[in-house]
Amino acid sequence: MYERLQRFLYGRYGTDKLNLALLIVGLLLSLIGSLLFWPVTFLADALYIWALFRTFSRNIPARQREYAAFLRFWSPIEGWLRTRKVRFSQRKQYKYFKCPSCRQELRAPRGRGKIEVTCQKCHNVFRTKT
Ligand SMILES: [Zn+2]
Structure with a gap:
């Protein structure tokens, strides 16, 4: 069973921070969808499907390009958050x-x-x- 799973996953992209972000945003949208505005849940489902598609994709260069684009957007935010965290701990x-x-x-x-x-x-x- 484990070997079959390994064979299935071989040559596939796997996961990264972009997938994690898709899942987190998806969860938030699901929550908003169930509490406030139900059509938002379709968007959440689309994000889950995108994350799954990326994980099992065999087109690794394309996934890496997506990830690089994501990091260009996300890295400054992450840096800003990290500075806030350091500041808070040293306040x-x-x-x-x-x-x-x-x-x-x-x-x-x-x-x-x-x-x-x-x-x-x-x-x-x-x-x-x-
Ligand atoms: Zn100065």
């Missing part, structure tokens, strides 16, 4: 603020009172409270 140790002249994001250890900050990017000097 007690560091205060985050923007340089008033160039908008560069900066951070300083908390609990130092009023400090003078020199921006690393534009060398603007300003005061802030930590």
Whole structure:
């Protein structure tokens, strides 16, 4: 049984973050469909079918191109989310603020009172409270 499954999956694309995203968006749409607006469930089903199709597809280069296009869109969002997460976990140790002249994001250890900050990017000097 396991060998037959392996043979079936051989040469097929498998799964990636795009498929995961399709399933998550599909689940959200299913939820919206069941609570608010039922025609949305068709869209959810279409996403599930697309994810299945991608998993078992033998056209690997085409799937990789889709994935690359997806990553161009998703990577900046993921980077932004990761920064938020780091900031949130460090919120007690560091205060985050923007340089008033160039908008560069900066951070300083908390609990130092009023400090003078020199921006690393534009060398603007300003005061802030930590
Ligand atoms: Zn600056």
